[in-house]
Amino acid sequence: MGNLGGGEILVILLIGLIIxxxxxxxxxxxxxxxxxxxxxxxxxxxxxxxxxxIEDPSIEEAARQKGREMLENEKKKNSYSDDANSSExxxxxxEVVKDEDIGHE
Numbered sequence: 001m002g003n004l005g006g007g008e009i010l011v012i013l014l015i016g017l018i019i020x021x022x023x024x025x026x027x028x029x030x031x032x033x034x035x036x037x038x039x040x041x042x043x044x045x046x047x048x049x050x051x052x053x054i055e056d057p058s059i060e061e062a063a064r065q066k067g068r069e070m071l072e073n074e075k076k077k078n079s080y081s082d083d084a085n086s087s088e089x090x091x092x093x094x095e096v097v098k099d100e101d102i103g104h105e
């Protein structure tokens with residue numbers, strides 16, 4: 001039950017005994033146990049379904065294909081921006097060269 005030690009469980013049981021009384025405590029304990037069991041079972045089922053969905057080859061291939069498309073689009077964006085930056089850099093360099101040539105004359 002998580003990180004509960006013996007002393008902590010004892011305190012919880014004593015509080016339960018005070019609040020519920022000796023007649024209703026066993027019944028309440030059983031109900032809490034059933035609820036915890038159902039939550040754990042639901043959690044296991046959900047985890048198994050999630051793992052099965054992840055391991056589904058068609059879903060996995062679709063995700064891989066989408067990832068490849070995203071990488072290609074990103075590469076295209078980068079190459080376009082690199083080309084634009086290169087032409088802008090060349091334009092700036094040519095302006096600087098012209099200015100330097102004018103200064104030498």
